Amino acid sequence: MRMEKDSIGEKSLGDSVVYGIQTARAKENFNLNYKNTDQSLIAAIVQIKKAAAHTYQTLGIGKPGVYEAIEQCCDLILAGGYEDAFITSALQGGAGTSTNMNVNEVLANLALVKLGHQYGEYQYVHPLDDVNRGQSTNDVYPTALRIAAIEKLRVLSDKCSQLQQTFQQKENAFDHIQKLGRTELMDALPITLGQEFGAYAQAISRDRWRLYKVEERLRQVNLGGTAVGAGNNADRKYRFGILEILRGYTGMGLSPAEYPMDITQNNDVFVEVSGLMKSLAVNLMKISNDIRLMSSGPKGGFGEITLKALQMGSTIMPGKVNPVIPEMVMQVAMKVIANDSAITMAASHGEFELNAFMPLIADSLLESLQLLIDAVESFRTKCVEHILPDEERCRQLLEASYAFATAYTVEYGYDLISEAMKESNGDPLKLKEILEELE
The missing domain is CATH 1.10.40 (Ribonucleotide Reductase Protein R1; domain 1)
Structure with missing residues (x-):
């Protein structure tokens, strides 16, 4: 066992525990039986720490070998190591300080071992004085969230593009099939099944474009603004150097905010991103429900299309098969809409120079992005690609109207x-x- 100490008191930690006293306190204080901080956010924070270490190395700041060791340890984590060392709850007080400290402590201890010392010997590599030098949770955490969100947005935009193309393929394949159009679930005018799927393609196309364009607002970061966006405690050369290096690491056109205090205080850009995901969720829910209704039956419903049978649909009714993928997509959409409400409330409750509820914003935003990535892919590959028309049924319903x-x-x-x-x-x-x- 080793003993670590802070301004509050002392705490004993196991000799093999990679994190430190602040992370241990967070584990006790935020014991919610909830998921841990998203690994994509952890990875983005580590990228920032690596860029900072490289910057200080280049500037010749700090103790010899320390920042080189920190940078090497960042690479170990980014390669997939030590995931179990990041244990802070996704929901936590302190605007994300505990997650930032978790990363600081793990990197400090890994660097200590690399330099021939023991965990906890912070006089050689300190979590705050060295790993967190020139930084604050208030500029690191929102910058990391922007990086993690951009990475997922790019994937989601691509997934939407693929879904759009699949709908367009169905539009072309079904263009000759006349069917009954419906308004308010009542018989309306003749349309083609292809036109119906073409409209779906247009809706997803708008979503894809909106999600692609919103990255522009996420690229402005307050890194180097430290606690309140005024740049206190951050060397000027460091502030300019770290962004250039981070752009290279991430492949993103990150730029310094014109007014860093604004980015530190206000989180409306995350509300905007969430709102665009809500728009996608609304379209996915509408389209999925249409597909459920068109495939309903097989004898007592519309029965205009058939879906691929994926699993048995009942524990009591033999032969029943349910539209499980559209149902799953609709539930994901509902969750995304709920997350949007959480993000909206959390963003509106920032006071003065900081928003204490950034962890809820981060957790909800990244969860929605990942859910939509997975749901759109499943919808395309397990449902839409396999839709088959029943031309005879379409004709019968049209002629009977x-x-x-x-x-x-x-x-x-x-x-x-x-x-x-x-x-x-x-x-x-x-x-x-x-x-x-x-x-």
């Missing part, structure tokens, strides 16, 4: 056609006879 009657209103007027429909008593063949007599 009054859809053709609207075409006569231009010549004979709405009221006369309404009377003819009433006189036909629900029989489309009789209605045709009545309308033919008008001619």
Whole structure:
């Protein structure tokens, strides 16, 4: 066992424990039986620490070998090592300080071992004085969230593009199939099944473009602004050097915020991103529900399309198969909409120079992004790609409807056609006879 000490007191830690006293306190204080901080956010924070270490190395700042060791340890973590050392709850007080400290302590201890020392011998490599030098949670955490969000946004935009293309393929394949259009679930006018899928493609295309474009707002970061965005405790050369290095590491066009205090205080850009994901969720929910209804049956529903059978649908009714992928997509959409509400509330509760609820924003935003990435991919590959039309059923429903009657209103007027429909008593063949007599 080793003993670590801070301004609050002392705490004993196991000799093999890679984190330190601040992380241990966070584990006790935020014992929520909830998921840990998203690994993509941890990785982004580590990238920032690596860029900082490289910058200080280049500037010749700090004790010899320390920043080289920190940089090497960042690479170990980014390669997938030590994931179990990052134990802070995704929801925590302190605006993300515990997660930042978790990274600081793990890197300090790994660097200590690399330099021939023991865990906890912070007089040689200190979590704050060395790993966190010139930084604050208040500029590191939001910058890391932007990096993690951009990475996922790029993937989600690509997934939406692929789904759009699949809908367009179905549009072309189904363009010759006449079917009954519906408004408010009631018979409307004739359309083609291809037109229906073409409309879905257009909706997803808008979502893809919106998500692609919002990256521009995420690229502005407050790194180097430290606690309140005024740049206190950060060397000027460091502030300019770290961003250039971080751009190279991430492949992102990160730029310094024109007004770093604004980025430190305000989180409306995350509300914007979440709102665009909500728009995608709304479209996915609508499209998924349409597909559920069109595939309903097989005998008692619309039955205009069939979905690939993926699993048995009942523990009591043999042969029943459910539209499980559209149902899953709809539940993901509901979760994303719920997360959007959480992000909205959390962003609105920032006071003065900082928002204490950044962990909720980060957790909800990254969860929504990952859920949508996975759901859009499953929707495309397990559902939409395999949709088959029932042309005969589409024709039967169209011919059994009054859809053709609207075409006569231009010549004979709405009221006369309404009377003819009433006189036909629900029989489309009789209605045709009545309308033919008008001619």
